[in-house]
Amino acid sequence: MKSQLTCFIFLICFSLGFSQNGKILSKELINLSETSIWSKLTTNNELKPDYKHLDALNFYTITYESDGHKVNGIITEPKKEGTYPVVIFNRGGNRDYGSLTIATIIFSVSKLAEQGYVIIASNYRTQDEFGGADLNDVLNLFETIKEIDKADESKVGMFGWSRGGMMTYLALKASDKIQTAIIGNGPSNLFAEISFRPKMETLVYAQCIPNYAANKDAELKKRSAIFWADKLNKDSSLLILSGTKDKRVDPKQANIMAEELERINYDFKLMTFETDHGFRDKRDELYATTIAWFDKELKHKK
Template identity: 55%
Template sequence: MKIVKRIGIFIGVIIIFICLFIGFKFGNKYYTSYKNEKALSNTILDKEIQDKDIKRAKNLKNGQILSKESFNLSEIPPIWNKISENNSLLKTYEYLNQINFYVIVYKSDSLLVNGIIAEPKREGKFPVIIFNRGGNKEIGKMAKAKTLYALLFATSKLVNEGYVVMASCYRENDEFGGNDIHDVLNLIETAKEIEKGDANRIGMFGWSRGGMMTYLSLKHTDKIKTAVIGNGPSDIEALIKERPEMETKVYAKLVPNYEKNKEEELKKRSVIYWADELDKSASLLILCGTEDKRVNPNQSDKIASKLTEINYDFTLKKFKTDHKFSDKVKERDELLIDWFKEKL
């Protein structure tokens, strides 16, 4: 009996430690998120779209800008703290001093949507790259902060090389590749309103979920001359088997009519079913992290196989790294710069 009792106590202690570990992990995650959200209060990212804005935008066409406001990165504490020390940019990020940043509100369908623009401070006319971030469900100031953060760390080197980068924060009613794709496509019209942007030379760059948005864009428009996709899913149904939470926490909550039209809706968002509908005049670079735990690397192989079958102009580059290319950032940036320099 003593042995059984000791085993019971031992198991109980293990369970307590596991519960404490899980509680600390998730508690710390939500506390950090809470702190970041609070730090965004009273910044330019905290401004909400008002009823008066909707009235003012009534006669705007899709893509037209309602408002455009510049801001300094030092005004956004959660981001500034990552790239500065003693209130000055770290040496690695000093080039950001040569970039202008803006928050815009633009028309998309009957909605007003937020976006972020980054452009070189120097004078000139520069090619435009539409950047599609990953993630889902963020709204308000958190959506703008996530878009700015992703744009900053994924594309700011491109801006420094002489490109205007635009990114949609996506509409608040996120459909994960449904009607929210219009928020991306309408930026093609927005580009015409950017003084430094050359709307005749538009490229696209999408990461993770943003890769799916990029595939969808290449299906619906011929205005994108070239695109880059990083660790983007090509078959979102396959993700369910490896990450069941993608269905319960994302698809079922965001995709309209998911329960009634599950198969149809998943195929609409999976390029392997309609690769032959991609714009044939565009070119595509696919970046794949072979140690990606969020999107199985075989998703890149699947679409590469399909694109080979239809003789599509694409290149697949694989790196031994994770979903974020954490230890291959330099290589990623060099590839992006070289690719857009050649293709755009």
């Protein structure tokens, strides 16, 4: 009897542990004036014209649970009361390179947030698997969203850049909760990426992907949407943004992925810009394009 009771308690604890995925463990308001980028945003301690919109936003650092890991993230939301559509933002990079910071959010999606969106982003777990188990750190945010008072959990989109684009493809395959997505300069074929940038294999894939040497082909295919485009959530829509001067991800990947999506009659649009991987000289066009897409495909879509 005692052993049965012990087993029962264990099962309850085990179940409760998994039910905590996405739970916010800590949340702290960010004071922008105390951040390292404040001087870049201001003149004489006043926000420059390009950053005046930040006055309308609140930024929070969070720690949330994901498969037993404590994962860091950032929430951005309008100060004005109300409920707003949600966009999950997937950062690029790997491990500490390209890690999520308040600067990442300000320069990537703060203007989208100011137009009436809650933005939530994950820094992914410390043990980066480059699209392996760390995908759950993105998917578990659907539970985190339920704890955000201003978030309309019935309207959720996703926006991924570079490696974050790969994470977005994976999420579109794994979940039916994403109404629309934007992918910017994201790889859809990691085999092709090795040919384009051989160092990606030795410095990233081989170091991050578990059992890479023994299961190279299988693991790369798992992370390459070109091989399973027909598995993407067919109730979603997708905007692919490609910089024709991109030196990090071959722009041809966007064109080939577009051909495959057209073949399977997926709801998508490809837009190309004569710019680099980070759209450094096309930022205003990038902001306008992302806002227009999410307004049409998420905020105002019935």
